[in-house]
Amino acid sequence: MTSTALLTDQYELTMVSAALAAGTADRRCVFEVFARRLPDGRRYGVVAGTGRLLDELENFRFGPAEIDALRGVVDEPTLEWLRSYRFGGEIDGYAEGELYFPGSPILTVRGGFAEAVVLETLALSILNHDSAVASAGARMVSAAAGRPIIEMGSRRTHERAAVAAARAAYLSGLTATSNLEAARTYGVPSAGTAAHAWTLAFTGPGGSDERAAFAAQVAKHGPETTLLVDTYDITTGVRNAIEVAGPGLNAVRIDSGDLGVLARQVRQQLDDLGATGTKIVVSGDLDEYAIASLRAEPVDLYGVGTSLVTGSGAPTAGMVYKLVEVDGLPVAKRSSHKESHGGAKRAVRAARDTGTVVEEILYRDGAAVPESAAGSLNLRELQIPLVRGGDRVDGVPTLTEARSHLARGLVTLPWEGLGLSHGDPAIGTRYVNQPEAS
């Protein structure tokens, strides 16, 4: 076990220290994680990271090495408290793979002030990162309209973030990842082709030798491999590929140039060579807009990297972790620009009989489930239990289940909600039965 306890902002622990001294460490608190708004113009967000958070919560322990590192940061009574720290409260949350909108109470943490406040940094790091990637991925999957997408962005993000990004991408509906650690840790299907370096490495005194490179790759991996045809001239590359591998070659990859034009040319050339079953893989700075622009082209598979792992312009989901209730009293910050709704909330999403969702309704925890505006709509509770008495409950959705849940959720959006263009959230959020914060 690698401790995750120091993946924490210093002020969480100095607050614990002051709370222990002041006698307020055990006040019963409710913290909520939510996003005040979606990234610019986005219609929905995708909750991701919940499973990872529950894993890392079990490793949130202050062992001897962590305690040593904190000497000088907090005092001895605080170190003593940290030494025996183990979250003992309750966590509810939106299921991983659930859609969210501004204000959605994605995670609700109940416990003593000190035991709950120290989880802020870790919870936000995981949810903000993973949700940013999954939210971008879902838009790419929509844009690909059924064609598979492989995630290959590991080299464009922090080496460990890459593993989480591959997981979030799979959750969002991508088909596979290039990242081997994500395959090992999370069982995400892995895939790969070859790099330009492969072909270039066959250069000898007589010059370049693309055919030798292709022949060596096919000799080892068979015609079910994918040959990268754009190291030199693409037309020659395609001809070499089929001559070497035969018309049964699985796929060729194009990584540069005008991908739409090249895909058409390469498709024609492949068909003329009798390689009618050979697929075309395209990659190279693709985002959801580029994917959508290739919808009419003969592309069989997309490879995406940079834009996916960096959230396609929104590299963090902007979620916050806010204290909303103390000893049963609703609380909220009151100064300018950051209005929050105090009090622990529950959430339902209203849908028509067709399944199309209409609005999200947030209501005070403990109050009766409200009626939807239209009266006869179907209401679905959005929060599920995740942790009880500090322990993960049975039945928290797996990664595969989260992936299916998202796929089902996306088809419930009003049609404009799946558009790539900038706009308002796909459904509105309504607050009912809200208390006045003290």
Place this chain on the structure above:
Amino acid sequence: MTSTALLTDQYELTMVSAALAAGTADRRCVFEVFARRLPDGRRYGVVAGTGRLLDELENFRFGPAEIDALRGVVDEPTLEWLRSYRFGGEIDGYAEGELYFPGSPILTVRGGFAEAVVLETLALSILNHDSAVASAGARMVSAAAGRPIIEMGSRRTHERAAVAAARAAYLSGLTATSNLEAARTYGVPSAGTAAHAWTLAFTGPGGSDERAAFAAQVAKHGPETTLLVDTYDITTGVRNAIEVAGPGLNAVRIDSGDLGVLARQVRQQLDDLGATGTKIVVSGDLDEYAIASLRAEPVDLYGVGTSLVTGSGAPTAGMVYKLVEVDGLPVAKRSSHKESHGGAKRAVRAARDTGTVVEEILYRDGAAVPESAAGSLNLRELQIPLVRGGDRVDGVPTLTEARSHLARGLVTLPWEGLGLSHGDPAIGTRYVNQPEAS
């Protein structure tokens, strides 16, 4: 030791597998890491991550668990090769904290094809992430014009990326981090204030009680603490802060609203209360532009988060790892849009006697050091040895040395190079004595 070997794209290993079968695994290769361009409008980049890469290179080992995970991905001879893998080649590179420009050969890896190609993903992940953060950080430090900045972005990025981001931020000139793991692992000074939750937690049946919250914080941490004054009304917050802590209070923090206007008001109020030495800390979605806009305001310290850890609009540095030489022959991809310069390169930067840099000159490794265009300028070699025979050389700059190196480097830029506005790279890159690639 946690193995870093699977933080790798699958195709690196399938290429190794095919190279072993084809007999090309040991061809002497040179790979270079460079950025084709700087992020949109940036004038310079900052090399960061080199030290982390050298650390992780030592953990790039395929142990029994990694080998087990790769069964089915590659064949038994490849597993055997991986089992005894240990990079045995040479690495040169720009010192950490060095400025870079388009084409700068930031890292040069020499070794057999297979042993060098497998390092691509890890090397790029680390350098792309850390350099993106450091490049953003350096602009913020310039904009702050001598005022200190604390990094507090951990919650806005992947939990492990946060640690590397704190390191890169410190390298770039920031003063401290909120991240406790970065303090432990890299010795970055840590700092922190308090959250709104601290004040809200003192709400009782009688309502909110900011004074009690401040009193408890000061009782524990003394007047050298920083009180967050914008949970409720800021003017009341400042009055409460000084009444509770006395005019010797170290600092107040403002986290919302129009920070410039508020800083002036709060400064006036603090001075009127006799708290002339109490500092003003501002935070809340600051980036380099917001920092610059506050230059004339009475701000003593900035806290930055989101924009720093996400590279302020450029979350990845866009570096690539390209094969440039095989058995002494220069190689380069020739198809459209991605022209590369083949052949291993060395780099010098030319400066006037005043120290101001004029251009960067890339020349073929092994050729004589070129003269600068202006003839009499001072030329500085940019690459230093990092790894020999697979082992880190002595004297690789420490984090502290890298931080100083960058600070010295920034003052050598032409004045327009430190501007925040979009523009061309601060100096040009010139290629001399370049070979024709095969």
